[in-house]
Amino acid sequence: MSGDWLDQLAWDSRGLVPAIAQDEQSGEVLMMAWMNRDALEQTLARGEAVYWSRSRQRLWHKGETSGHVQVVADIRLDCDGDTILLKVHQKGGMACHTGRAHCFYQQLKGDSWQTVEPVLKDPDEIYPGMS
Amino acid sequence: MSGDWLDQLAWDSRGLVPAIAQDEQSGEVLMMAWMNRDALEQTLARGEAVYWSRSRQRLWHKGETSGHVQVVADIRLDCDGDTILLKVHQKGGMACHTGRAHCFYQQLKGDSWQTVEPVLKDPDEIYPGMS
Numbered sequence: 420m421s422g423d424w425l426d427q428l429a430w431d432s433r434g435l436v437p438a439i440a441q442d443e444q445s446g447e448v449l450m451m452a453w454m455n456r457d458a459l460e461q462t463l464a465r466g467e468a469v470y471w472s473r474s475r476q477r478l479w480h481k482g483e484t485s486g487h488v489q490v491v492a493d494i495r496l497d498c499d500g501d502t503i504l505l506k507v508h509q510k511g512g513m514a515c516h517t518g519r520a521h522c523f524y525q526q527l528k529g530d531s532w533q534t535v536e537p538v539l540k541d542p543d544e545i546y547p548g549m550s
Numbered sequence: 551m552s553g554d555w556l557d558q559l560a561w562d563s564r565g566l567v568p569a570i571a572q573d574e575q576s577g578e579v580l581m582m583a584w585m586n587r588d589a590l591e592q593t594l595a596r597g598e599a600v601y602w603s604r605s606r607q608r609l610w611h612k613g614e615t616s617g618h619v620q621v622v623a624d625i626r627l628d629c630d631g632d633t634i635l636l637k638v639h640q641k642g643g644m645a646c647h648t649g650r651a652h653c654f655y656q657q658l659k660g661d662s663w664q665t666v667e668p669v670l671k672d673p674d675e676i677y678p679g680m681s
Binding site: 423424427437439441445446447448450451463493494495496497498499500502504515516517519522523524525526527530531532 | 554555558568570572576577578579581582594624625626627628629630631633635646647648650653654655656657658661662663
């Protein structure tokens, strides 16, 4: 019966669902990415978050370059079966490629977006030789 | 310069972005829905979450029927500009139309999804005359 649990998701027309990663300890919402069937299956198998990169059109083992792997503690599905919530331990304390703890660092103040979270590590150090 | 802040989002081909609602106090991720430009603008104007209902193809003021309105405390945008995070006060203590506190009540155990959160209120009482 392997794969039945994957059939229960309401994959969109591209075969994807949004996946939210939340820090299991702080509760902070770290990022949102996308998963296809393979990505979710590999996430379960590895115990680490694997997404589908829409820009690169390939599986993306989060942290494969930076080391900022997400160790998965809990996998949840919503009422409609079309969104995944992962509770994770974020290695390195950084989920965002900008070197911030999480990706939601722009806050709406009045009618403009302002950056309200510090860069913890220079992206050039996170991804050496990539810029 | 009204509307500039809305132009900074990376709306998808349907003119939508995913919007995550998180309880501002408990940190619990309540639900994920979609917003178009009007929905986000109205969310700011009302101070309550307004989404775009893809099934009904209309603006959806969350709680309009149930009273389970989401009072918005903070609006965040991610690094790519394509996902919104709302921190909200959830009126009635229930975000899910199933009568649960939040929508992510199915947990992956082994290779099956199991319901792990209780129904707090019968949906027939939340939406009288609708079933």
